[in-house]
Amino acid sequence: MKTKISLVFKTFFVCCLLATFTTNAQTKTLENQTSSYIPTDQLPTSPEVKIGKLSNGLTYYIQNNGKPEDKVELRLAINAGSILETEDQRGLAHFMEHMNFNGTTNFKKNELVDYLQGIGIEFGADLNAYTSFDQTVYILPIPSDDPKKLDKGFQILHDWAGNALLTEEDIDEERGVVIEEYRTRLGAATRMQSKYLDKIAYKSKYADRLPIGTKENLETFKYESLRNFQKDWYRPNLMAVIAVGDLDVETLEKKIKDNFSDLKNPKNPKPREEFGSENHEETFIAIEWDEEATGSQVQIYYKDKGERKKTKTISDYRDNMVEGLFDQMINNRLSEYSNKPNPPFIYGFSYKGGIIGNKDAYQSFAQTNDTGQLEALKTLLEENERVKRYGFKASELKRAKKDFLARLERQFKNKDKQESGRIVGRYIQNFLQESPIPGIEWTYNFAQTELPKITLDEVNALINKFLHNDNRLVILTGPKKEGLKKVTEQEVIDLLKSVEKAEIKDYEDEAVREHLMPIKPKKGSIIKKEVSNEGQINETTTLTLSNGAKVIYKKTDFKNDEILFEAYSYGGTSLYSDEVLKETANANRGLFEAGIDGLTKNDLNKLMSGIIASVSPFIGNLSEGMRGAASPKDFETMFQMIHLYFTKLDKDPEAFASYISKQKAFLGNILSNPNISFSIALNEFTNEGNPRYTGFPTEVDLDKANYDLAYEKYKERFANAGDFNFYFVGNINEDKIAELAETYIASLPGNSEREMYKTTTFRPKSGAHEFIYYKGTEPKSQVNLTYSGEAKYNVNDARAMNVLGEILSIKLIEKLREEEGGVYGAGARGSISKLPYGRFNFSISFPCAPENAEKLSQASIAELEKIIKDGPTETDLNKVKKALLLSRKDDLEQNRFWLSTIKGADYNQSDINNVINYERNINALTTKDIHDVAKKYLTGGYIKAILLPEE
Structure with missing residues (x-):
């Protein structure tokens, strides 16, 4: 149970109230609807839904x-x-x-x-x-x-x-x-x-x-x-x-x-009033800072003076499409700033949408560093002003239309594969907000017809409606700390005035090449094709390529327009020396701020307009690899990206410097958050003495990040494609994947050499320890209780340990929430892992009032001790079994689940047939199994870690 406001604080903009006050997507989202195009101005309702009303x-x-x-x-x-x-x-x-x-x-x-x-x-x-x-x-x-x-x-x-x-x-x-x-x-x-x-x-x-x-x-x-x-x-x-x-x-x-039908209304019902906010002639400015603020934000609201216009007609719907294209184009421009040297913000965006009740506003937002609020505000204002003076370019509109239609096409192709949980929301909002529900078929057909007719002048005209000097609000929020000067209201006023009079150049839309790989590589070959578990739900096909690489795929019909991808090779940073690890730890992610084959990230974004394909490389502790996704029609583009990330990742010091700048801005004040600071401090406590622990990066650490060395190590990690397994799950054309594998993966440099990760001798703290940490001013605490240590991996014990965590979670809610009234939520998690060495972990965690932390900690341990002493009840075990089996039933129809399962079986060197035997194995679990695993692993003491407010 939650208040809607809580959802806001869980989004990526902690201080931004945009999602709280509205569902902009409710009135203008074109992606979530369904029906066939009717040439009348009355907006249709999807024929897939039956709507009725009872007499009450x-x-x-x-x-x-x-x-x-x-x-x-x-x-x-x-x-x-x-x-x-x-x-x-x-x-x-x-x-x-x-x-x-x-x-x-x-x-x-x-x-x-x-x-x-x-x-x-x-x-x-x-x-x-x-x-x-x-x-x-x-x-x-x-x-x-x-x-x-x-x-x-x-x-x-x-x-x-x-x-x-x-x-x-x-x-x-x-x-x-x-x-x-x-x-x-x-x-x-x-x-x-x-x-x-x-x-x-x-x-x-x-x-x-x-x-x-x-x-x-x-x-x-x-x-x-x-x-x-x-x-x-x-x-x-x-x-x-x-x-x-x-x-x-x-x-x-x-x-x-x-x-x-038996429900009755009151005899004299209160009227259901609508509430809004009043207009104001002046520009309001709010500048707030706080010692525990984790970042600096800038928000601008240009509030509409009238009420939100409801989408009732086809003309209204078309207007929403025009606004959607505007949003896409302005945000394409703003995203380019984030990829430039010395970016004015970590990220920024603008859009037209609701803020409160029936009020809409054109809104711009940016997150920046502590001293960059005015620069970020200036950039947002100038980009809005640039559009106002010069408008967008025809090339920008062309790309926006491609992206818009590609998203709709994907949803149209998946229209018969939508989960019910994704459908119900649109009907909720139709009832509550009168948001349209014409259906994806109608929407897609309408967009195909109308998108070409939308002119640049139509889109450019919107900015004059959006921007105005009255009914405007500027909000700056950020950290309060020694040595940092707070922005003044006068500085904001002066900036607002100066931008209106400033010389601002028109946007230059630099052209990029049309094709990601103009010349295809010389093909390799498939030397073996094997089908495993033929005819069973876990059937897979493995292609062994001439360079030693393996392509493992599973064809599914869960989504018509989805193919997911992962690849891995053992090794990762475990093969780095302690010194190399420390020099590169804060540089590895920055490698991918550069583009590929001479294309910058901004170039790639332009080239990929209308293409649904993505690939993201990574270097982890135990392995290196890639992840991605694509529409079947763009499957080849994903393969091209895979090839280029192996062979032609650019080296771009300016892009890396931009990454470091954004990291400093993002991480600079994150320790001000008591919970984050507590988590980081607890990790340092448990890793005391670990020569390879890199911890939370300071500004000095980020400055020391060795880009040159990280780049060289990347090339080393991805030099041998023959050491990689490549996994694909989704709506795969089997002839096509064979051709693409030969062209783009078998052609990569590769040999028969195989690497394995290295395991260090260090082990984190385990057993009985206490860690009390003081941070924050609010009367709130966090309790973490952790049992951990080395253990020989056993699949049956691992299964029982996981179920034990679920059972204890039920008991914690009953005891701490329902009986004690001392927590909002509490949970336990149990696992036994195989890599890089056998290890068990069992944790209990919950937030609470500081004065209750010790009492509730002991109550939690007491609930666990009951299970250690007597085992769980059959009733509680059956609850968890049924939940797991229901969840697994849904999982079996998800591409993401199968990708994880197939790759995980190889990565963890486990039996893929466990997926077939899952129901049998879960049903076979007894209270004795849970009792035994509790006694076996959870009697050696635990780390009690408690966050308390500063005294």
Whole structure:
């Protein structure tokens, strides 16, 4: 369970509220819809979905979808969130969401989670909910091949719609859990946000209605306040039930009618008001800094003066396409800055989208170094101004159209292979935001027809609507530390004025060659073809090439437009001396900031317009290799990239210097975050005495990174393609892959020499140790309890250790969350690894209040000790078994799973047939197996590591 605001803090822009206040993609995303092109101005609705409304006003959406098999994704969407709270209800929209898991008419406290776990539905991973300003959504995947389970699923949804018991005892017990969730939000981002939120949400109720609420109200609210919120807003005319999955529409519709027709609206319902923010003539400027801020950001909002325009007609939809092309082109330009020497920011982007309620804005964002905020702001302003004065180039629009259509084509080709969990979201947003759902077939056909007609003048005209000096907001956030001068409001004002008058040159769109590899290499040959496990689900084909390389592939039909790729060779940095390792550790990733075969990264981005193919090399501790993905139509391009990364990675000191500059900016203040600092310090503690431990890089370390040496070692690591295995999984044409393998892989330099990684004699700390770390000002702690050490690898023990972690996670939630009310979340993980040497690791972790850290640590160990002493219960073991088997059923239809499995079998030198025997092996696990592994590995003491706030 989570508040929607929490999703924001988990995205890559911690301080950026863009995703919190809106779903821009909801009103303009063209990738997620479906139907055939109708030449009328009325926007069609996808024929794949059945939409209806019950007499009580409840709306429903139903779609039959067979991927994954035997599962239906159920959602209950409520058009009510924290914006509707009265002053005495602050935080109660979200609290109400919690209470639906803590006692309803048909499921008393804890019975709901217990029942769902019993049929394999995991709490958190599968079963969940979220609350935002304007909506609350409950999430429930349920098996569709068992009528009783399906009926229970709809009964649960019905209970959520209005049958929460809300007893005083249950409410009081849940206060602690929600306060712990509130505690997880505390930190620099929240503190800074609180100081400028009222400028984003100017004269708006949104500024005072963050979904998590206030600690004071969560602790003291009256029971009746919560009950009133439920009574007022949990009503059928504000609800939608969405059911998408492997079941016929008629059955699902009957279930909805049977279960929800009895819901009643209040006799005198409160009006569901819409809220917005007011316009302001001046430019607002907010400059905030904090001792624990991990980075510096710049945000610019050009707020629309009117309400957001809803997409109702084909003309509206076409307008969205034009905006999408604008976004693509401006961001193509901004991304070029990141790849230049001395970049003004780590990354930057702009787009037109929502910010709050029904308000849109043109927004620009950048993350930069501590002293670079004004330079980053200047760059964003100048690029907007450059477009305003000169517009985009025809060549830019041509590339943007290619990319736009390529993405749509991929989705169109995969339209019959979409997972139900990816489909339900569009119907939720259609109900809550009135976002369009014409369907991918209609969208793709429409784009093919209309994209060529969109002119450069149309796109260029948008900037004049976007930019204006009133209703504008500039936000700068960053770290507060000694020696750093805070940017002043006057400096920002002066910069805004100077850019308007500055001499700005037009953008030069430098031409690049048309082909990645104009001349193909001389072919090698396939000397052997072998089919393994023929006719079984783990069937693979291996091509042994003339240079010694092996190409292993699995043809699947899980996605029509997807091929995934990995390659590896043993060795990696384990073969480096201690000195070479330390000189190159901070340089290896920077190697790939250079281009290939004379093409810079910016050149590559231009050349690859409309092409869906990617390859990323890596050098790891034990191996070197590559990863990638491609559309079948661009399969050859991926092979060309593989060949070029082996033979023609450019050496570009300027690109490397740009990488180091960005790393300094990104990592410079990351230790200010207490949790990150704690994690790094704990790693240093456990690696004390390790001569090969490189740790967290300082600015000095980054300056010492030896690019020349790293480049030479890269060439050495990739000199012998014959030592590599190349894996491909997806919609593969077998004749095509053979031809491409001969052309681009067999032609690489290679021989019969084989390398193996080296294992050092150092072993991290294990056994009984205590590590207490003080960092941060907020009253929040983190607890990590770890058992680890050497162990002879045993596949059965490894399986049991993993299951033990899952079982203990269930017990920790029951004890620490439901009984103690001391945590929001807690978990345990267990593993036994084979490489580079046999080793076990079992960890328990959770955040909590500092005053509870020791007590909850002991409670956690006590739960584990019960298992060590008596073993787990059959009930808990069966819960985990069912969850694992349900998850595996979905995995078996995923290319990513098979790529990992096939490559992993070779890499870890394990039996590929384990995948066939998985169900049998899981079902064969007994409580004795879990008991034995707990006694065998978890009695030698543990490392207790606790983060506490500074005293």
